[in-house]
Amino acid sequence: xxxxxSLIFTTDFISSxxxxxxxxxxxxxxxxxxSRAGVLNISIEGTMLFSALMGVVGSSYTGSAWLGxxxxxxxxxxxxxxxxxxxxxxKTDVILTGIALxxxxxxxxxxxxxxxxxxxxxxxxLASKVLPNINIPFIEDIPVLGKIISGQNFxxxxxxxxxxxxxxxxxxxxTGTYIRAVGxxxxxxxxxxxxxxxxxxxxxxxxxxxxxxxxxxMSMAYLSMFTKDMIAGRGFIALAAEAMGMSNPFLSFLASLxxxxxxxxxxxxxxxxxxSELTRVVPYLLTIIALAIYAARAKxxxxx
Amino acid sequence: MDILQMNEISKVYGNGIYANRRVNFSxxxxxxxxxxxxxxxxxxxxxxxxxxxxxxxxxxxxxKGTPVSFQSPQxxxxxxxxxxxxxxxxxxxxxxTENVTLGFEPMGKAFIDRKTARKKVQExxxxxxxxxxxxxxxxxxxxxxxxxxxxxxxxxxxxxILILDEPTAVLTPxxxxxxxxxxxxxxxxGFTVIFISHKLREIKQLTDRVSVxxxxxxxxxxxxxxxxxxxxxxxxxxxxYSGHIVKSPAVPKENLVEIKDVKWKDRNSVPVVNxxxxxxxxxxxxxxxxxxxxGQDELIEMITGLKRYDSGxxxxxxxxxxxxxxxxxxxxxxxxxxSDRMTLGVATSMSIENxxxxxxINDPSIYSGKLLSASKIAQLSAKLVSDFRxxxxxxxxxxxxxxxxxxxxxxxxxxxxxNARLIIAEQPTRGIDVGAAEFIHNKLVELRDSGCGVLLxxxxxxxxxxxxxxxxxxxxxQISAYIxxxxxxxxxxxxHYMLGxxxxxxxxxGRAYHTK
Numbered sequence: 001x002x003x004x005x006s007l008i009f010t011t012d013f014i015s016s017x018x019x020x021x022x023x024x025x026x027x028x029x030x031x032x033x034x035s036r037a038g039v040l041n042i043s044i045e046g047t048m049l050f051s052a053l054m055g056v057v058g059s060s061y062t063g064s065a066w067l068g069x070x071x072x073x074x075x076x077x078x079x080x081x082x083x084x085x086x087x088x089x090x091k092t093d094v095i096l097t098g099i100a101l102x103x104x105x106x107x108x109x110x111x112x113x114x115x116x117x118x119x120x121x122x123x124x125x126l127a128s129k130v131l132p133n134i135n136i137p138f139i140e141d142i143p144v145l146g147k148i149i150s151g152q153n154f155x156x157x158x159x160x161x162x163x164x165x166x167x168x169x170x171x172x173x174x175t176g177t178y179i180r181a182v183g184x185x186x187x188x189x190x191x192x193x194x195x196x197x198x199x200x201x202x203x204x205x206x207x208x209x210x211x212x213x214x215x216x217x218m219s220m221a222y223l224s225m226f227t228k229d230m231i232a233g234r235g236f237i238a239l240a241a242e243a244m245g246m247s248n249p250f251l252s253f254l255a256s257l258x259x260x261x262x263x264x265x266x267x268x269x270x271x272x273x274x275x276s277e278l279t280r281v282v283p284y285l286l287t288i289i290a291l292a293i294y295a296a297r298a299k300x301x302x303x304x
Numbered sequence: 305m306d307i308l309q310m311n312e313i314s315k316v317y318g319n320g321i322y323a324n325r326r327v328n329f330s331x332x333x334x335x336x337x338x339x340x341x342x343x344x345x346x347x348x349x350x351x352x353x354x355x356x357x358x359x360x361x362x363x364x365x366x367x368k369g370t371p372v373s374f375q376s377p378q379x380x381x382x383x384x385x386x387x388x389x390x391x392x393x394x395x396x397x398x399x400x401t402e403n404v405t406l407g408f409e410p411m412g413k414a415f416i417d418r419k420t421a422r423k424k425v426q427e428x429x430x431x432x433x434x435x436x437x438x439x440x441x442x443x444x445x446x447x448x449x450x451x452x453x454x455x456x457x458x459x460x461x462x463x464x465i466l467i468l469d470e471p472t473a474v475l476t477p478x479x480x481x482x483x484x485x486x487x488x489x490x491x492x493x494g495f496t497v498i499f500i501s502h503k504l505r506e507i508k509q510l511t512d513r514v515s516v517x518x519x520x521x522x523x524x525x526x527x528x529x530x531x532x533x534x535x536x537x538x539x540x541x542x543x544x545y546s547g548h549i550v551k552s553p554a555v556p557k558e559n560l561v562e563i564k565d566v567k568w569k570d571r572n573s574v575p576v577v578n579x580x581x582x583x584x585x586x587x588x589x590x591x592x593x594x595x596x597x598x599g600q601d602e603l604i605e606m607i608t609g610l611k612r613y614d615s616g617x618x619x620x621x622x623x624x625x626x627x628x629x630x631x632x633x634x635x636x637x638x639x640x641x642x643s644d645r646m647t648l649g650v651a652t653s654m655s656i657e658n659x660x661x662x663x664x665i666n667d668p669s670i671y672s673g674k675l676l677s678a679s680k681i682a683q684l685s686a687k688l689v690s691d692f693r694x695x696x697x698x699x700x701x702x703x704x705x706x707x708x709x710x711x712x713x714x715x716x717x718x719x720x721x722x723n724a725r726l727i728i729a730e731q732p733t734r735g736i737d738v739g740a741a742e743f744i745h746n747k748l749v750e751l752r753d754s755g756c757g758v759l760l761x762x763x764x765x766x767x768x769x770x771x772x773x774x775x776x777x778x779x780x781x782q783i784s785a786y787i788x789x790x791x792x793x794x795x796x797x798x799x800h801y802m803l804g805x806x807x808x809x810x811x812x813x814g815r816a817y818h819t820k
Contacts (some may be wrong), residue, residue: 172415181395181406188393192407192461193378 003272011147012266018152020267021260023048023222023231025159026214028256029166029249030207036170036247037203038183042098043083044211045235046105051215053109056128056226057116065129069155069216076212077205079105084204090195109113111230114141120213121221123226130224131155131216146150153221155213159211160253162210179203233284239293244294255290262286306366307333307496308354308465313363315349321350324360325520331465336487336497338507338528341526341540341737347500350517351467352454354389360387367465367573386463388454390470391726396706397445398698401425403442404457428460432755433489435598455486456548465496472506473734476595476763478800484510502737504533516540537738543813551749554773556585560726561607568602576602578781579616582816586725589748589758591772591790593765595802599781600761604730608640609633620726634663639724641715645729645759649715652704656696657685659703672750676760692717693743709740720751727751765795775814777801782809786816 007013027044034041041047054075059068077156078164083101086092117125131154140150154274170176178199182189186196214234243253262283269279309332312499315324324346331337341347352358354365356374365372374380377387380794401422410420415782425438434452440783442450444650447576451471468487471478487497487510490627501507507514508528515525524539531539561584561724568577577599582609584590594600601612607618609630618625633760634640642648650659661681670680685699694702694713696706719727729748733741750772752758768775777785778800785808789795800806 029748030632088350111647113404168415174409174411174416177398177402179408181398185393185395187391188395188403188406190390191377191387191393193381194407 001002004269006271007268011246012262014268015086015148015152017257017261017264018148018156019222020160021213021257022153022156023217023234024237024241024259024263025253025256026155026162027235027253028241028245029162029211030214031242032245032247032252033166033170033179033210033247034181034207035242037179037200038186039087039094039200040098040239041080041204041207042085042095042239043080043105043225044207045231045233046098046265047076047079047208047210048215048218048231048235049105049109049176049229050079051212052134052219052230053112053123053209053215053226055212055216056126056219057121058280059129060126060139063129065220066274068129068220069213070129072081072216072220073209073212074284076208076210076215078208080150080204080208081201081210083208084201088204095291106229109226112164113228114225121228126225128225129220131221133288155221158213159217161255162213163249163267170249175199175202177299237287240241240291240294244290254301258290259283259286305333306330307368309351309366309776310354311364311366313350313353313360313365313468315358315360316355316438320611321344324353325515327363327520328520329522330525331498332513333495333496334491336491336499336510338511338514339498339517340502340504341508345517345540345737346612347517348370348790349468351387351469351498351500354380355385355467356670381463381790383465384462384464385467386458386461387467388451388458388469388471390473392454394442394445394450395455400438400445401439403453403517404460405429408458408461413464416456418738422574424534425456425460431487432456432493433458434486447474448476448482451475451479451483452486453613463495465498466490467498467500469500470502471499471550472503477765480506499527504536504738505534508533516567516726540738541807549641549745549749549758549770550754554588554752556588556818557755558622559583559587560586561759562583562617562619563603563607564617564619564817565604566603566618568606568611568614577606577613578777578782580781580783581616581814582783582786582819583728584757584759585818586755586757587752588773589752589760591768591775591791592761592778592796593802593806594778596763597779598802601730603778604728604759604761608638608728619779629778634722636643637721637723637725639722639727639731640710641719641729642725643734645712645715650703650711652703652711656689656699656701656703656714657681657704657800659714660685660688660699663718663722688717688721694722707786709736712736712744713740716747720747724751724756726757726759728759728761731763734763734812741767765798769795769798774816779804779807783813783816786813 027048030039030044051072055068055072057073059065062068083097086097113123117123119125133151133153134157135152140146177193178189182196182199189199190196207222215231218230222228238298241255242252242258244255256278266279266304270276310329311328312326313324314322315325318382323448327350329350337412339347349358353360356377356379363815372383395406398406403426405421410417410424422438427435429438432458435450436452436456442453446454455466471483474484479562491495501509511528513525514528514531514536516523516536518540563583564581565579565580566577567575569575580603593599602611605612609625610629620638625633639663644650651662661684663668670684671677672680682699688698689699694717703714706714716732760768760772772790775784775787779802784804
């Protein structure tokens, strides 16, 4: 127990919480924008995976991490367009389509990787770039806090900014207002003469872009390569985090931090001789517990 | 001067039914024009065509002398036609201002210009004297206010012709009065109102002209003052409607359901039902009156087992229902016609047949051996469809394809053929046409005479006083009056009890519980 406490209360640990929260946070925001529009995008997992590969491929072919990031984001948007096309235009079931896209992504990324490198597991043969860490002047000099806040990856800051940006977008812009409206009362939007499908498509494309950032973080920051199925359920954890955060950007941020904490804990517990098979369970166990608590509360709330 | 003409409009739906057949409908500028007809007569379709929600198969719409063709509601709005839908189209979490301006927000550089938006809506609501808190989210508004927001929305979008689809169906009498004042004020300002309603009395009160539709055709357009309510209703159903119910005095027998000091609090610990005691006997119709939101919904939910009571006791057929499943209450003879028929009454995407047998699934008469028999089900359904005069293509038709009145008939056909001893009917004729309502009224009386107990909840005082043998008035979750001689009570008196102006003595109220 003592080792555990001494493990948690270190700047390294807290800094690692923030690092591992990044992809979950981006995925959570991706889920959030789609679910506010009334379409639950469960293909975030597959979108991130696809973007993770495309980021690696893009950066190795262009030689630029930034172009790689751009390609990852575009890939995420394109991948989400598939969901939008099938669900909104062809009226397929959104959950089934999401599952199909996730499975497709899992297989297709390995296929692409094999075509490009001859390897089926990792992209080490591609000379891909990583996104830089950023030291913030002044803040980096603050004791303790500086070590935690400064020196994180570019995308970590981008993720935090995305929370605020999304909040403003949803509340203050026209498109954001329509996204909220369409999620709650599509008829109201339709009778106002706006296309429900177009608004939902916009939301899905934004969702894909955010997931693309999350995928890029995985292969260009968290690791410096692509590995098979490297998203490892983060896209699904994001669904739980968004539900816990009750579709509110800031509460969802807090919820993703909780999952980030669990993730970091599971990484660190391995250091103190707890079998890794057991520690790996922690984030997923927390997901189930969190969802159970959330569901119980929702049930109690709707008692009337 | 006709502001609007609809010429020879025809609309055929996919199932081959003529929703509109060569309808000629015209409205003068600055009048309130009633459009009446039974459910399924084609009023809604005609208005959908007018509002650009449906495209007519043939015919022409002329607005202010120019032929127009609408591809979408936006086209209709652009030309000054606005619609207040029966089911409100408001986004719950958006404020009144946001809802009103939705789709037409004034813009700043990147963001919505909230100040201008609010100012515009404020001006509009001042002009038309529609007093609303503009910053309140729509979810927190009362029904009457929501309707005002809908009207405001239409006006904000530049409507000069307002279509109101059964606007009073959801309103309390007080709200209805207020709405009428506002509509008349709109008329004074030169607006044109098309008012869809079933309530003939309201049409007489409010409108200048009335157009009657029957089976997809427009059968008459007349000045309202030239016709009586009876004449309008006979034009609607094509036959005489007596308007009153013939029934003999009740012969009440034993108590079927006994409610003793029942209480229920909502999650904010507000007592919604606060100590209600009464009983319903076999062979009588007990009506429950009350302004919406005074505990009647919750009371019925507790009696039917949808909700558990906090304290007190409810006994049905001689035993407590405290821990009873709804299915066992039904097995013992309880029948329930819920007010929310689309959610609780039917499975809309299933066939009439499936809906009819949904509560008879344990009935051996629809089985052959261990399996359900399609032919026996079809036989039973066909009989119910004809007995209850459900208008449909076949009993395999999806319920959602039916009109409101016919959907209610499906519910009633199922509930009335359960060998029920106790029928709980909640708003049984709300929003349905005169013909269907009369049919249901007569059935209820018939069942009462055969020894059923009926507990009737209705917002329609007319229905309540005509049908009930005794009336319980609820106010603030408590009984404020028990009226045994229903024919002697006036609606004004009832209104006073409903609003809590008057209250009977405890001993009078105590008589609602019959000891036997």
